[in-house]
Amino acid sequence: MAGNTRELAQGPRFQPGLSAPTVDLLEGFEHWAFRPCPIHEISGAVCIEDPYAVALPCFLVECGRTMEVERSRAAYDAACLVYSHNEATKHLGKIMENDKKTVVFSMVTNGEQSSICGHFALAGDDGSITYHQDQLMTLPSMDDYETYMQARTITRNVQDLARQKSESLRDLLAMSPLSLSP
Numbered sequence: 001m002a003g004n005t006r007e008l009a010q011g012p013r014f015q016p017g018l019s020a021p022t023v024d025l026l027e028g029f030e031h032w033a034f035r036p037c038p039i040h041e042i043s044g045a046v047c048i049e050d051p052y053a054v055a056l057p058c059f060l061v062e063c064g065r066t067m068e069v070e071r072s073r074a075a076y077d078a079a080c081l082v083y084s085h086n087e088a089t090k091h092l093g094k095i096m097e098n099d100k101k102t103v104v105f106s107m108v109t110n111g112e113q114s115s116i117c118g119h120f121a122l123a124g125d126d127g128s129i130t131y132h133q134d135q136l137m138t139l140p141s142m143d144d145y146e147t148y149m150q151a152r153t154i155t156r157n158v159q160d161l162a163r164q165k166s167e168s169l170r171d172l173l174a175m176s177p178l179s180l181s182p
Helices: 067-091 145-175
Strands: 002-004 025-030 054-063 104-109 114-123 129-139
Touching (some): 025 145, 054 145, 067 129, 067 145, 104 145, 129 145
Parallel strands (some): 054 104
Antiparallel strands (some): 002 025, 104 114
16 A cells, blocks of 8 residues: 555546645555556546556545644545546446445544544436545544554554455456456
């Protein structure tokens, strides 16, 4: 797993005039880990044009002064990442499931408060897609070593879960018929 902190170059833009999403920390596998899947052909899957670019990230962190601003940034960034995960699902020939499965996890912090959110998309009856952010938990304030260790353990567990989801998607893409065809 690798991390990047730059602008997401190929990510979708949902409304004209919106800037490309940026993240403070991004975790996922480097694009070459998805071989033989043509990962660059999946819309928004490769985050930046770089030899070490992360593809289909699963965990992001937004840090700033106010929780409201960072939560909003995380929602926008994660919606772009959920979009790319849905595009990868289409690559597998699957239809998006409406089961509220978290696809991307985020941690939002202002240095004193921290929260972990899950992000997913649901398809409407009319074919429209809505993106959702659910706050999964608020981490304890890190006033002392014990609460710091508790917050660190929770964050690490969420990162591990995100990694498992990313590994599963990576393995499915690598074994998909489109990846194996000449």
